Amino acid sequence: MAPPLLQPEDGQGEVAAERQRYFSLLDELPLLALVCAPDGSVHFANRTFRERFGTPASAPWVPGLGERREWVAADGRTYQVDTHPFSGAGVAGLTLDLGLDITERKRAHEAEQRARSTADALREATVALTRSLDRETVLATLLDHLRRLVLFDRASVMLLEEAWRVSVRAVFDGNRVVPLAPAERREFLASDHPAVHKILTTGTSVVIPDTGALPGWSPPDGQPGASSWLGVPLFARGTVAGLFALSKQEVRYFNDDHVRVAEALSSQASVAVENAILFEQMQAATERMQTLSRRLVEVQENERRTVARELHDEAAQALVSLRYGLQLLERETGGEGVAARVAELKQTTDAVIDSLHRLAAALRPASLDLVGLEAALRQYLRSIGTQGGLTVRFKARGLNGERLPAAVETALYRVVQEAVTNVVRHAAATRVDVLIERRDGHVVAMVEDDGKGFVHVAAGSTERLGLLGIRERAEALGGTLTIESSPGEGTTIAVEVPCDDPHSDR
């Protein structure tokens, strides 16, 4: 039914026939066509329109001359509507609105857009994932990027641990991605959760459209509010290393697209996860090595202490006793020849005592245990100074006669010993200064010479080994080594170790 103005019989003669043909033409068009008045009332709707939507009293969109707009009809299809001036009806201001069904075109375009944004997100995820080697960061990044592709409500990443235990490493709690510290990780046996078990054993994704319909369902990551659930395996080195789980409050949310995208991201993440796992293993190995090397230093130091004591306290003391005996013999004996022989024996004994003494002090000076770092260093540096050729100066500040923790004293003694040995052997210096300074919870040991300096120390040289030893000792105590040197300008070696309470480990 069309409004009276446009009744085909309203025209006269040629004009009416022409108008009739025109409206028939509009009726034949596979487009929506409406002729509307400026107030939006419909004067004519063509057959396509009538068949789909009936004849409306007014246009379902607001017409505007020369404009193009999209109209989503009640049937879900999208039309692109163009408004043209309509003349010839004898009424001014009429418009002809033509609607083209662009639903398919739009879908194709959206699909392309989605594919492009998926590709972008995947590429960005890959870049982001390779930026970190820390496993928890990698997993959190993974969830973060997946969120841009699938609008899940909650999510989590779980890793397969030893003995088929599964631990939750990161969760998206609805607001943000939280990497979990070891103490916060929920753990369970893979076999206790059928869906997780299936993913881990078969390496395929699992979709649960309605968790309410599944008897005995519980969320593996402990997060509530999952009506539909998607679990996707995470691979590393060709085997299943874990999974990530996405959940949504509405049932039947996850479709094939979601699975595809999540799997794509999972495969992008696999190298990063692999690297992170390797890195974690490497870190653990490094830590083990550091512990071992610390232990080695301790053992070595104890061994030296024991041997030094044996030499000094046992062997040398026995010789001293022998010497007392010789003194008695010297006094009691009558013959001149015998007295002279005894005196010789006494000298020999002295020489042996002396060499034992030096040997023991070189291994580990007793004063380091009995008196402390400052006295031990003073003694050691004096012995270096008396060898000639090098002016040795020493100063200790801030110790105030207090002992430092035994480990710190030993380490600093060895550091100075090592550094000064380097100076004597390699620096061609005329002076070396040694400074021990305690302040603000730190102790600094500084060895500074006026020798030839260096830019690079030859690999494998004893000098390099000495510096390595110093670094190891410093780092074992959580300290740092600073080396400043340039050719002709001498070398400064400073080791700084934390040292809060002088009595902490005594």
Added chain:
Amino acid sequence: MTTRILIVDDHPVLRSGLRVLLAADPGLEVVGEAGTGEETLSLAEELHPDVVLLDIGMPGESGIETVRRLKAKLPELKVLFLTMHEEEGMLLEALAAGGDGYLIKRADEPEILQAIRAVQRGDLYVHPTMPRALLSQSELPEQPKEPIEPLTPREIDVLRLLAKGNTNRQIAERLTLSIRTIESHRANLMGKLGLTSRVELVTYAEERGLL
């Protein structure tokens, strides 16, 4: 009147050797032997010796600890260290703790007797090879140097940080200056003060109350 001696050493062989050696002198009487700090304390209170011959390196409490406790209880008692350690640090520590003398174990009998008499008189006895170390130890104070020209405030900053054990780079970072600048400040201030080394510089800063 004989001098009553208590011998303290953790080596029985050495104690008996020493006992025999000292017994030969009519002026000395070895009244007892002890092997640990604890024994020494109870024997000293019980026997009231004139002089204790005390070892330093003993298992458990060292002789240095023992002398502190001995002197606290029996201030009149003379303690002569008889030790293997020809180390100046040990010597200083031993004397600071209250020792009256410091003798090394390879001293001959006449020296041991001489040392015992000296400490009994109230003198300090130190084995003749050791005082050299004592002297250099005190590091005869050098005349505090007057700067040839006054230091700039910046140079005083650098001096202070150097004396606190910072490297050039650390100072550069602290003052947000280049390392080259710090090096030149350092050279200038050392030149002005006539100093040649880090330790001299620390000493100077200390004496001037800059630390």
